Amino acid sequence: MAKVKTQYICQNCGYNSPRYLGRCPNCGQWNTLVEERVETVNAQSTTRHSSTLTGIVAKPQRVKDIDAQKLPRVKTKLNELNRVLGGGIVPGSLILIGGDPGIGKSTLLLQVSGQLSDEGHSVLYVSGEESGAQIKMRAERLAVAGDDFYIYPETSMDSIRATIDDLNPEYVVIDSVQTMQATDVNSAIGSVSQIREVTAQLMQIAKSKNITIFVVGHVTKGGALAGPKILEHMVDTVLYFEGDLHHTYRILRAVKNRFGSTNELGIFEMRTAGLAEVKNPSEIFLEERLQDATGSAVVVSLEGTRPILVEIQALVTPTVFGNAQRTATGLNRNRVSLIMAVLEKRANLMLQNQDAYLKAAGGVKLDEPAIDLAIAIAIASSYRDKGTRPDDAFVGEVGLTGEIRRVSRIEQRVAEAAKLGFKRILVPKNNLQGWNPPADIEVVGVTTINEALRLALA
Template sequence: MAKVKTQYVCQSCGYVSPRYLGKCPNCGAWNTLIEEIQQKKETTANSKPRRTIAGTKVKPQLIDQVSTKEAPRVKTELSELNRVLGGGIVPGSLVLIGGDPGIGKSTLLLQVSGQLAHIKSKVLYVSGEESATQIKMRADRLGIKGSEFYLYPETDMDAIRQSIADLNPEYVIIDSVQTMQEPEMSSAVGSVAQIREVTADLMQLAKTNGITIFIVGHVTKGGAIAGPKILEHMVDTVLYFEGDKQRTYRILRAVKNRFGSTNEIGIFEMRDGGLYEVNNPSEIFLEERLKGATGSAIVASLEGTRPILVELQALVTPTAFGNAKRTTAGLDHNRASLIMAVLEKRAGLLLQNQDAYLKTAGGVKLDEPAIDLAIAISIVSSYRDIETRSNDCFIGELGLTGEVRSVTRIGQRVAEAEKLGFKRIFIPKNNLDGLEFSNNIQVIGVKTLNETLRLTFN
C-alpha cells in the first residue's frame, strides 16, 4: 500500500509546509498549521471548463456583442442595502457578507430572500447551520412568506449543485460557506482548502448561469473573515455587518464592490420584527447630545457618498502616572496622537501630562482626514473646560504646521448640517472658492487651527 502523504496548511492564509511549524512564515500567525492529507489529483472548479446548468460550454465573445441590458439591477425593499450594493443587486454576482456571531447576517438575508420571492423570483436558501423547521420559525417571527422561497438544509456541494440544476433559481443564499463541503476532498469542513474549493464552485455557478449568490462568512477573533484571503479576492462584493450586540443599531459596510462605491454604509435598527432601515442616521447619532457639555464637537463626515453628522467626544484629565494615556473608540489611535501633538506645538496646549479619552457617539467608526478639526476642537473644549456652541459644526484636515486643508464634497456636508438645523459651520478657506451656500447657515472659512480656536471659543 502506498504511503499516505500529508502536508501542513495554515488555516489563516493557506500557506503549505511539508512539516509542522509553530508560526506561519507567510502571515505570522501562531498555531494555525493543520495536518491534511495531500491530494494526488484534485479536481477543482477552476480546472473544469465553465458550463451552464443546461450543459453548454461557455465560448469567447466580442465585447461589442455583450449586452448589459439583459441584466438590469434588481432593487430590494431595503434602500440601505441597495445603496451599499451600488444601486441594487447585480444578476450573476457573488456577494460575501461577514460579521460577528449574532449580529444579524442571517436575519438580513432571510428578509431579503422573502422580498425577492415576493416579486416572483425563485430563491433557494441553503443552510448548513439550521434545520428547515428552525428557519421557518424565524421566518414566521419576521413575517416572511413567499411562494417561490425554497429552504434546503444541506452541506454537501454535490447535492447543492443538483438542487440548483433542478430548481434553476435566480438567487441562492449559502449560510455559511464554512459549513459547506466538497466530497472529493479529504480536508476537514471549514479548512482553507474546503473554503477555497467551495467558493470557486459557487463562483462558476454564478458566472455561467447568471445566478446571484449571497455567501455568509464567519469572522475570526480579530474581525477578519475566516478562511484564506483569496476568498475576498474571488467574490464581487464584500460586505461587513458591524455593530455591538448590546446596541440596536447595525452598520452594513462595503469594503469591496466591483459594481459600486467602496466604503459605502447602510444603517439598520434591530427590533423584534427584524432589521429596519434608518433613513436619517445623523439625527440618531445626535439625539442624545447634552447641551452645555464640554469636550464635544460635531463633524460632517462622509461615508461613501453619504454625509453623516456625528458627535465626537473628548475627555482630557491630568494623568496620575508618569506616561500620559491615549485611548480611542471609533477613531484611529495614531490620528488622535498626531492631532494632540499639533495642538501642543502650534496652539500652546500642555497635553503631555494629560490623559486623553476620545470616542465617537453611537458606535460609528470614522477614518477620514476631514474629522481632524472636530477632534482638535473637542480636545481643546475638554482641556479648557469651555463648551462649544450646540449649533456649530467643524470640517477640515489638519496639517502638521497647523493649517486647515481642504476636503472633498464640501457642498454635501454643509447641506446635511443645514438640514439638521446647524447655524454655523467651519470649513477650510480653500473650499469656499466657487461655491454658493444657503443663507440659513453661516459658513466660515478658516486657514489655521489658531484662527478656528479664536472664533470658536471667543
C-alpha cells in the same frame, strides 16, 4: 491518477507547510496548522472538470467583438442594502457577507429572500446550520413567505448543485460557507481546502447560470473573515455586518465591490420583527448629546456619498504615569497623536503631560481628513474646560503647519448640517469659492487652527 500527499495548512491564512510548525510563519498565529490530505491532479484533468461543471468552453475574443451591455440591477425593498451594493443586486454575482455570531446576517438574508420572492423571483435558501423547522420559526416572526421561496437544509455541494439544476432559482443563499462540504476534497468541514473548493464551485455556478449567490461567512476573533484570504479575492462583493450585541443598531459596510463603491455604508436597527432601515442616522448619533458638555464637537463626515453628522468626544486629564496615554475609539490613534502635536506646537496647548481619550459617539468608525478640525476642537475644549456652542459643526483637514485645508463635497456637508438645525459651521476658507451657501446656516471660513479655536471656544 491523482497523487495524494499530506500537508499542514494554516486555518487562519492558508499557508502550506510540508511539516508541522507550532507557529505559522506567514500570519504569526499559534497552533493553527492542521494536517490535511491534498490530491494533486494534472492541468488537463482540471480543465475537463471545470468545463463539465460550467458546460461552457471559453474562447478568446477581440475586445471590439465583445457585446458589452450594462448589467441591470435588481432593487430590494431595503434601500440601505441597495446603497451598499452600488444601486442594487447585480445578476450572476457572488456576494459574501461576514459578521460576528448573532449580529443578524441570517436575519438580513432571510428578509431579502422573502422580499425577492414576493416580487416574483425564485429563491433557494440553503442552510447548513439550522433545520427547516427552525428557519420556518424565524420566517414566521419576520413575516417572510412566498410561493417561490424554498428552504433546503443541506451541506453537500453535490446535492446542492443537483437541486440548483432542478429548481433553476434566480437567487441562492448559502448559510454558511464554513458548513458546506465538497466531496472530492479529503479534509474536514470548515478547513481551508474545503472553503476554497466550495467557493470555487459556487463561483462557477453563479457565472455559468447567471444566478446571484449570497454567501454567509464566519469571522475570527480579530474580526477578519475565517478561512483563506483567497476567499475574499474570488467573490465579487464583500460586505461586513458590524455592530454591538448590546445595542440595536447595525452597520453594513462594503470592503470590496466590483460593481460599485467601497465607501458606502448602510445602517439598520434590530427589532423584534427584523431589521429596519435607519433613514436619518445623523439624528441617532446626536440624540443623546449634552448641551453644555465640554470636549464635544460635531463633524459632518462623508461615508461614500452620504454625509453623516457624528459627535466626537474628548477627555483630557493630567497623567498620573510617566508617559501620557492616547486612546481612541472609532478614530485613528495616529491621527489623534498628530493633531495633538499640532495643537501643542501651533496653538500653545501643553498636552505632553495630559492623557487623552477620544471616541466617535454611536459606535461609528471615522477615517477621513475632514474630521481633523472637529478632533482638534474637542481636545481643546476639554483641555480648557470650555464647551462649544451646541449648534456649531466643524469640517476641515488640519495640516502640520496649523493651516486648515480644503475638503471634498463641502456643499453636501453644509446642506446636511443645515437640515438638522445647526446654525453655524466652520469650514476651510478655500472651500467657500464657487458656490452659494444655504441661507439658514452661517458658513464661516477659517485658515488656521488658532482662528478656528478662537471662534469655536469664544
